[in-house]
Amino acid sequence: MKILSFEGKNIYIFGGSSGIGLAAGLQLAGLGANLFIHARNKAGLQAAATQIKQQRRVNTQRVAWMSVDIADHLEVNKAINTSVETYGPPDILINCAGRAYPDHFEFITHEQFEETMKINLFGIWNTIAAALPHMKKKGGVIVNTSSVVGYIGVFGYTDYAASKFGILGLSEALRSEFKRYNIGVSILCPPDTRTPGFEVENQTKPEETKAISESGGILESEQVARQLIKGIARGKKMIIPGFDAKLSYYLKRWCPGLVEFVMDRTILKTQNRMK
Numbered sequence: 001m002k003i004l005s006f007e008g009k010n011i012y013i014f015g016g017s018s019g020i021g022l023a024a025g026l027q028l029a030g031l032g033a034n035l036f037i038h039a040r041n042k043a044g045l046q047a048a049a050t051q052i053k054q055q056r057r058v059n060t061q062r063v064a065w066m067s068v069d070i071a072d073h074l075e076v077n078k079a080i081n082t083s084v085e086t087y088g089p090p091d092i093l094i095n096c097a098g099r100a101y102p103d104h105f106e107f108i109t110h111e112q113f114e115e116t117m118k119i120n121l122f123g124i125w126n127t128i129a130a131a132l133p134h135m136k137k138k139g140g141v142i143v144n145t146s147s148v149v150g151y152i153g154v155f156g157y158t159d160y161a162a163s164k165f166g167i168l169g170l171s172e173a174l175r176s177e178f179k180r181y182n183i184g185v186s187i188l189c190p191p192d193t194r195t196p197g198f199e200v201e202n203q204t205k206p207e208e209t210k211a212i213s214e215s216g217g218i219l220e221s222e223q224v225a226r227q228l229i230k231g232i233a234r235g236k237k238m239i240i241p242g243f244d245a246k247l248s249y250y251l252k253r254w255c256p257g258l259v260e261f262v263m264d265r266t267i268l269k270t271q272n273r274m275k
């Protein structure tokens, strides 16, 4: 489903107060959309909404925020129903909330695994389940944010990869089901991107993960947001920002052994250096 113009569109962004979600909100405001951002921290939401308002083309564009924990399906239901009653249903739903605490598998607790799945995967299920009754009346677009780690299992990202691979399967099945409602489902797979979330992620990254990560370079959140918006406009199913990430997607599909070989070599070199 292609989007010819974002003007006047109602865009709900979960995770819209920071990083990639905020960058997308700022750019979409400049394209004339109404933005409704959701996250947990109220101060962060308020500050983000103020920034987004400043980017509006015209001051009749609506910008609002609501605090919600996407891991809690009852809270999400309530938040979406309230937003729909007040502002109308989403034309575009962007799921950008998520987080990563990379570490060696042995150090990842069951609690962390559970939380990762609840935020990164269940969270997306929750927003879609709550938005669907409203969106299916007139169609629209849903974008689910996965990661490069949603198609390559990278050292140090066991719980995160499980959640992000899950998003690919969920989105593909939804795409098939939602065609009858004229709802397109896209997947955003960013590579490493400079955001507040990425800074947190770097605090627990094992050395091997850092070495793999450094070989891929880093994008700015504005670049990822630009690719995201372009991808939505063109109705792309897989939105993979950056040349390196696109290359890794095709290499993983057509030469998975090569990807594993290169990663193993980087890991071994790092481990030898640490001895």
Ligand SMILES: NC(=O)c1ccc[n+]([C@@H]2O[C@H](COP(=O)([O-])OP(=O)(O)OC[C@H]3O[C@@H](n4cnc5c(N)ncnc54)[C@H](OP(=O)(O)O)[C@@H]3O)[C@@H](O)[C@H]2O)c1
Binding pocket: 014, 015, 016, 017, 018, 019, 020, 021, 038, 039, 040, 041, 042, 044, 068, 069, 070, 071, 096, 097, 098, 099, 100, 119, 145, 146, 147, 148, 189, 190, 191, 192, 193, 194, 195, 196, 197, 198
């Ligand atoms: N940055 C990267 O290198 C990178 C690479 C690949 C994929 N990604 C993915 O891209 C997405 C955005 O990442 P980012 O780097 O932009 O992160 P970020 O700067 O930390 O922003 C994350 C956003 O999600 C919200 N959020 C987190 N947990 C939430 C919860 N339980 N309920 C509601 N909102 C929640 C945060 O606000 P509150 O904390 O206030 O709730 C914030 O608005 C994530 O899904 C991430 O996994 C990022």
